[in-house]
Amino acid sequence: MIELSGITKSFNSGKPNQFTAVDNVTLTVNNQQITVFKGPSGSGKTSLLSMIGCMARPTSGRIFLHGVAAAVPFQQEGVDSVEITSLPERFLNQIRRSTFGFIFQQFNLVKGISVLENVMLPAYPTGEGQALFRARALALLEQFNIARLAGQRVELLSGGELQRVAIARALINNPSIIIADEPTAHLDSKLSQEFMAIVGRLKGEGKSVLIASHDPIVFDSPLIDALVEMRDGAVVASRSSR
Amino acid sequence: MRRSVQFLLFTAVSLTLFLLLPLHARHAQQHSGSQIAQLRRLQLTDLCLATEARYTRHPALADHHAPFQEHPLALEHFPSGSLILPSLPESDKP
């Protein structure tokens, strides 16, 4: 469970051009569910997701991760929750690497290197043995039916293949939470539906999925468990389909 | 084998070779035969580096102006003359 309490994110605070991207959001996201953040661009979805994903810190408020096997060296015995906003940079990075997998709007794959290397990329700095994560990457490629592309460079891939490579990369470190920012923005309807199917499968494997999107295919999908509607940095509606 | 391991092995080999250079040099110096006695008795002052001009064959004993025999501003005739500088005895110094 992810618990957000009074999260506010302002940019350029104290200056005339100050603006608040996320304004006092208090929210609970359940584990092993698909939660969609819906709203027009500029509504604060991306900022909120990047704070949950330990990429940025809120200006104020706190975020708790409950029941996540977060790699925090000093985690106390018996206490199964971490407050991530006060953690130092190093631990934040460790949590981000081990707990979260990211899928970006532009896929953000590195050109010139092979599909397999792209998928393994997030595992490189973890210090894990290459043989281990290589086997895992190959298994993921197999799972997404792109094993035949393993040696190919990413610029030769089609949109659907790119998307599956990006998902495989998000899964390489075995995260429990997947964060996807506008994943279907550059996909046609067929591929968008395929994406949702994959997301449904991931949920079935016990992963939590957080998606920011204003695509009806995503937020009207029967697969999703919770929908959070945002506007101007604030949550305007929140419903759970279960 | 992984590319990184291959690279590290290659670097290790070249580093070993690199570190062997001083050892090889010392070994070679110890085994370089002492110079021929007949030559040592000649009390030579110069190495035979370039024989194309007198002042490059015996730079230590050449005239100060030897490289510019024709004119002080003349360009060097000999390639080696531009590499080897004749000695400049105290008495010749301006």
Add this chain to the structure above:
Amino acid sequence: MKRALERHLNILEFTLASLLRRKAKNLSLLAMYLLVIFILASLQFFVTALKREAAIILSDAPDMVVQRLVAGRQDLVPARYAAEIANIRGVTAVRPRLWGYYYDALNGANYTIIANDDPAIGPERVSIGAGVAKARNLAVGDLLPLISYDKAPVMLEISTIFPSNSDLIAADMIIISPGDFRQLFNFPSGQATDLAVMVRNPKELPTVAAKIAGQFPDSRPILKNEIQRTYQSIFDWRGGMTLIILASALFSFIIFAWDKAAGLSAEERKEIGILKSIGWETSDVLLLKFWEGAVISLTAFLVGTVLAYGHVFFLSAPLFAQALKGWSVVYPRFQLVPVVDVYQLAVLFFLTVVPYTTATIIPCWRAATIDPDAAMRY
């Protein structure tokens, strides 16, 4: 410990994959880097080894050589100079030397002829350097034909040919007896080419030289330390063409390397953003960039230095021998005894590898500290 090692290996793995992306560019960069290091290291090995040979030869050299100048040119020294210099306090020995040059019209070579009253030579016998033997295709026991001043042939029997490992001293040398020397050149008796003076206390050398110069105003004493200085400044690259070639190569390399290393393209910047967003830390990115610089520069340094060693000491420095050879007909085989100056190699390292690697890392510093969520905002 194991994790830290794996992290290095993994990041190095990505570095290599990433360098191989621009294979042609990076390989040509490596080749050029290698060439620069190779030339600089070869030069350094070559000069250091020559200095050592010169030092060995100079250990036997006379403390002072006294020449005589007439009308600004070197002239013969009368024997009475030797006798009077021998009387100066502190002088232990004065030896008149007879030596000169012999132009071989047959092949255009210049030999150095030295007279020596070594019993091994004796009248009508001669010792020659390997270069002379090769130029005239001679063996021990053959007759060496020389043409005297009046065009009369002089035949001398070769008793010794110096082995080619003494080429650096004696390649062009012909050693004959003083009698033969005077006959060959019609050298006036009672005169010498110059005087070799030995002094008891090296500290007195300048005093003795001053006394000689005072007593014989036309004399020109050359001290051993002046000769030493010559050899310390050997290859004083005054306007040498090698310097020009070297400098231009070095400059184009610097520009090339700077462009490659310092210029952080938009693509690289984006790539760093991607790495950060998928969980790489700033230190991971900097480690990647460190390896990127180190892979190229360290490889170039190590391989270039080892190749230079082989070039100078096993292949006898064909590149530099060409420059020194010039128009010489007789030239030595540069069979140098290897010398490695660790200090100079360290200087080379710090002048090449360190700046290059730094130039690769520094521009990435700012890019590497961007927020991980920046990649989400593209």
